Amino acid sequence: MPAFVLLAACTLSSAQTADELKKLQFHGFATQALMATSNNNYLGMDTRHVSAGWTEAALNINDQVSEKFRAGVQVHYTRLGAFGGDNVSLDWAAGDYRPREAFGLRAGRVKIRWGLYNDTQDYDPGYLWSLLPEPIYAVDWRATNLSQDGVEVYGRLRLSDANALQYSAYYGAYSWSPNDGYMQDYKEGGTVFTSHPSGTTPGGDLRWLTPVQGLTLGASLMIYDAHGHVENGSFRSAPAYWPAYYAQYNYQKVFASAQYARDIEYDIFTVEADRSVELSDERGWFVMGGYHLTPKFQAGAYYTHYVDAAAGDDHDPGNYFGDWAVSGRYDLNAQIYLKLEGHFIDGNGVGFYEFNNPSGLAARTNGAIAKLGFTF
Numbered sequence: 001m002p003a004f005v006l007l008a009a010c011t012l013s014s015a016q017t018a019d020e021l022k023k024l025q026f027h028g029f030a031t032q033a034l035m036a037t038s039n040n041n042y043l044g045m046d047t048r049h050v051s052a053g054w055t056e057a058a059l060n061i062n063d064q065v066s067e068k069f070r071a072g073v074q075v076h077y078t079r080l081g082a083f084g085g086d087n088v089s090l091d092w093a094a095g096d097y098r099p100r101e102a103f104g105l106r107a108g109r110v111k112i113r114w115g116l117y118n119d120t121q122d123y124d125p126g127y128l129w130s131l132l133p134e135p136i137y138a139v140d141w142r143a144t145n146l147s148q149d150g151v152e153v154y155g156r157l158r159l160s161d162a163n164a165l166q167y168s169a170y171y172g173a174y175s176w177s178p179n180d181g182y183m184q185d186y187k188e189g190g191t192v193f194t195s196h197p198s199g200t201t202p203g204g205d206l207r208w209l210t211p212v213q214g215l216t217l218g219a220s221l222m223i224y225d226a227h228g229h230v231e232n233g234s235f236r237s238a239p240a241y242w243p244a245y246y247a248q249y250n251y252q253k254v255f256a257s258a259q260y261a262r263d264i265e266y267d268i269f270t271v272e273a274d275r276s277v278e279l280s281d282e283r284g285w286f287v288m289g290g291y292h293l294t295p296k297f298q299a300g301a302y303y304t305h306y307v308d309a310a311a312g313d314d315h316d317p318g319n320y321f322g323d324w325a326v327s328g329r330y331d332l333n334a335q336i337y338l339k340l341e342g343h344f345i346d347g348n349g350v351g352f353y354e355f356n357n358p359s360g361l362a363a364r365t366n367g368a369i370a371k372l373g374f375t376f
Contacts, residue, residue: 045081
């Protein structure tokens with residue numbers, strides 16, 4: 001059993017008395033979505049015929065062991081068409097020691113703080129959208145990008161009464177999920193792995209809570225590598241640098257955000273005596289905004305764009321992706337909510353797969369999502 005699971009299990013099991021058990025906090029959610037698209041199947045589902053293939057559920061347990069130490073664990077079930085599967089995965093399991101506001105330490109399986117939403121994208125009740133911008137927070141790649149096994153130091157530094165800095169720095173190990181779109185992309189490119197690639201993920205995040213009420217500016221950097229085995233050879237991804245720059249504004253009923261990210265990656269394949277290098281230079285961004293029209297209803301829209309600059313052909317739909325999304329959310333009560341969302345997509349550079357589009361991909365796709373959620 002991995003050490004981070006033992007850490008969380010031993011800490012939580014120390015709550016032996018009835019009074020101690022009462023201190024445990026249980027939270028979770030479950031969602032079921034219906035999705036339909038024109039022209040192309042999307043995200044590994046048969047969406048051209050209306051798919052109910054997107055189901056999620058999560059449960060987390062937290063224990064405030066002492067004033068300065070907290071431990072917890074979250075398990076997650078995801079079925080996204082061909083991705084995910086019938087097994088429950090471990091999102092995070094960590095101990096969190098925070099002796100002061102300016103310094104804290106987490107250890108175990110820790111979520112990666114990158115950009116605006118990477119460390120919260122697994123919590124559907126927390127945001128308006130059914131789908132976050134696919135080029136930046138791909139739901140079909142989430143299992144690979146969400147967390148790492150390692151340590152994180154973090155804290156909040158007060159600059160004045162009106163502004164502060166929040167920081168995070170981390171180091172750990174990760175592995176590619178065998179059941180998500182990341183592996184499928186390589187498979188459709190002709191790469192067959194005989195072992196799942198894994199590597200290290202040092203990185204950090206710095207955000208400025210500005211004197212302008214509700215305005216946050218920030219930047220993140222994730223550095224990752226990977227190594228694995230392919231048929232008759234080996235695979236190595238040289239250290240890749242994945243910076244992100246972002247801004248967010250939340251004040252009263254208005255919320256808005258924007259983010260830009262660029263990922264340059266060199267994949268090195270050695271098969272028998274031959275060595276080849278594949279370069280990708282992927283750039284993505286989004287702008288989004290919304291408004292709380294009533295305490296129970298909010299609506300918003302975003303535009304997101306992606307291009308593989310290394311591909312060299314700006315006219316090939318496989319090298320770009322643009323998506324206009326319009327979304328609404330209604331909270332029936334504190335536990336049950338409904339989301340409705342429309343997508344108008346130009347290009348198929350992300351989120352589309354050959355295995356369930358055997359006749360080829362059209363350049364444009366429209367889609368609609370209805371999602372029912374329950375949280376506690």
